[in-house]
Amino acid sequence: xxxxxxxxxxxxxxxxxxxxxxxxxxxxxxxxxxxxxxxxxxxxxxxxxxxxxxxxxxxxxxxxxxxxxxxxxxxxxxxxxxxxx
Amino acid sequence: xxxxxxxxxxxxxxxxxxxxxxxxxxxxxxxxxxxxxxxxxxxxxxxxxxxxxxxxxxxxxxxxxxxxxxxxxxxxxxxxxxxxxxxxxxxxxxxxxxxxxxxxxxxxxxxxxxxxxxxxxxxxxxxxxxxxxxxxxxxxxxxxx
Numbered sequence: 388x389x390x391x392x393x394x395x396x397x398x399x400x401x402x403x404x405x406x407x408x409x410x411x412x413x414x415x416x417x418x419x420x421x422x423x424x425x426x427x428x429x430x431x432x433x434x435x436x437x438x439x440x441x442x443x444x445x446x447x448x449x450x451x452x453x454x455x456x457x458x459x460x461x462x463x464x465x466x467x468x469x470x471x472x
Numbered sequence: 473x474x475x476x477x478x479x480x481x482x483x484x485x486x487x488x489x490x491x492x493x494x495x496x497x498x499x500x501x502x503x504x505x506x507x508x509x510x511x512x513x514x515x516x517x518x519x520x521x522x523x524x525x526x527x528x529x530x531x532x533x534x535x536x537x538x539x540x541x542x543x544x545x546x547x548x549x550x551x552x553x554x555x556x557x558x559x560x561x562x563x564x565x566x567x568x569x570x571x572x573x574x575x576x577x578x579x580x581x582x583x584x585x586x587x588x589x590x591x592x593x594x595x596x597x598x599x600x601x602x603x604x605x606x607x608x609x610x611x612x613x614x615x616x617x
Contacts, residue, residue: 393498401528425532429559433550436529438493438522441501443515450491450520453554459488459577460550464524464535464543465473466564468496468504 393447400437400449433460474509477517479570486577490519495530495542498523535561549577551584591615 404421425434433452440450452460473492476483483490496504501521510516522529524543530536535546547568549558557580562568579590588600599615601607607614 399523399525399528401524401526402532419528422528422531427533427548427556427559429556431556433548433554433556434532436532438524438529439498440491440520440522441498441505442520443505443518447498447502448520450522452491452550455489455491456554457552459486459552459581460548461476461483461488461490461573461577462533462546462548462550463473463476463490463492463568464530464533464546465492465494466537466540466542466544467494468500469508470564 397439400439403435403437403451403453405435474512474517475567475570476573477509477513477519479574480518482574483577486574486581488577491522492517492519493522493524493529493543495524495527497525534559547573549573549580551580592617 402422402425404425427434435451435453437449437451440448442448442450452462476490476492480490494501498521501523505516505521524530527536527538527541527543530543530546533546533548535543537544544564545562545566545568547558547560548556551557558576560568575595578596579594582594582596582600583589586600588602590598590600594600601611601615
């Protein structure tokens with residue numbers, strides 16, 4: 388397995404605000420106010436995000452949703468590792 | 473999540489990429505994979521396991537439970553144009569049904585390819601509907617629940 392360098396603490400990344408809607412100049416780390424204005428809805432464009440990830444056979448690597456544009460994507464949120472269902 | 477993982481080959485054959493997300497760190501994902509998931513799913517969970525620490529992604533997708541500090545069970549289908557086609561959100565006690573996930577993907581792929589629409593419970597090979605003036609009031613002739 389390729390082991391990427393990884394520190395203890397990394398920015399969590401998270402939702403990416405479309406640059407047209409930004410109230411602050413930088414594209415990273417939208418404020419909680421900006422996040423609370425964004426809502427995913429069926430029939431509308433998915434909200435892009437980036438997150439740190441573990442990938443089997445790869446190791447730790449950030450994943451960006453829009454890198455999968457052009458494919459069918461299934462997002463599965465679940466309550467927690469080591470839970471019961 | 474493991475139930476979706478065991479159907480991964482089928483999903484891959486449909487051209488689907490799966491991303492799993494919880495508020496756990498990438499480190500915990502790795503150990504869960506090694507200690508438990510790899511014993512439930514041959515080879516382990518094959519798709520990326522993302523860390524939504526702080527729940528901001530869950531918040532915009534409407535699945536973040538602030539009181540518990542976790543993302544509840546939510547499943548979204550996104551098409552190649554990056555449009556969200558389906559969402560299903562459950563409180564945590566009840567697991568998902570991967571059969572229904574796969575059925576919906578097949579139905580959305582059929583709709584995208586043909587412009588037809590699929591009635592309730594549609595499975596590949598079953599009758600579809602061609603919306604238009606000729607069908608108004610005549611659905612009963614071609615389809616019954």
